[in-house]
């Protein structure tokens with residue numbers, strides 16, 4: 287069953303939807319994003335992306351620099367809004383951890399579902415509980431970010447003046463969980479990522495690899511079902527990076543999160559990804575398992591990636 291589905295998502299930067307029309311028209315005619323920028327002055331982030339991420343899948347998004355990977359992942363938690371398209375997410379899959387019930391009743395009950403285009407859903411195997419997250423108001427969006435999607439950033443994004451345990455517990459503090467309870471949950475996740483003795487340290491006392499383990503523990507502590515990882519291991523040296531990949535795979539075997547994992551490294555994508563989606567110039571070229579991409583590449587760009595693999 288699909289957990290996340292991007293439907294005809296296009297993003298033209300720094301343009302209203304009417305201003306973006308000239309760029310979208312050229313893209314529809316097949317012009318590439320570099321030429322579109324030359325001709326219209328607008329940067330193409332994404333063009334007509336249709337992508338389904340299955341529940342419990344670790345799905346990699348791959349592509350060269352500027353291909354649209356960060357733009358794509360940031361649509362899922364709405365750090366970026368599209369020029370056009372829809373973003374469906376099944377919010378009924380939110381975690382069962384009792385920590386999730388601490389949201390105040392008023393804000394929980396205030397979340398209303400956006401109208402659903404049932405024809406599309408039937409076609410695309412989305413459950414009836416899927417909502418178009420673009421229709422959320424501010425309060426619903428806040429709730430969605432607290433209860434459904436967590437993000438792990440390339441440069442860790444830890445709060446420097448908070449201790450490690452406070453950093454990990456941060457998402458639970460926002461949900462108004464008691465200090466005792468949230469530190470208990472944070473301690474559990476620090477233990478899971480192998481950092482149980484560092485709870486009173488500060489981020490700058492830790493190596494990059496350790497800081498990213500804290501970033502991972504913080505994202506997991508919320509028990510949100512969707513994890514967005516934006517080049518999360520790219521800043522780490524190769525040995526530490528391999529250890530974190532192994533740790534993520536081991537955790538995922540038990541947790542079955544829906545993970546969208548951005549990387550520009552084909553070896554990393556093949557190692558961690560159950561399926562890989564390849565972007566080029568803002569277009570989605572192909573989605574498939576590593577074997578499918580290797581044996582049946584959609585074009586030379588995909589074939590070159592697969593042959594560059596170690």
Ligand SMILES: Nc1ncnc2c1ncn2[C@@H]1O[C@H](COP(=O)(O)OP(=O)(O)OP(=O)(O)O)[C@@H](O)[C@H]1O
Pocket residue numbers: 299300329330331349350351352353354355356357358550
């Ligand atoms: N805020 C912005 N304003 C204008 N153009 C942007 C903006 N952010 C991204 N772009 C453009 O959108 C395109 C896709 O960028 P994006 O950062 O999503 O690619 P990426 O694949 O994540 O690249 P990288 O691997 O270098 O991070 C690029 O042409 C980029 O220049």
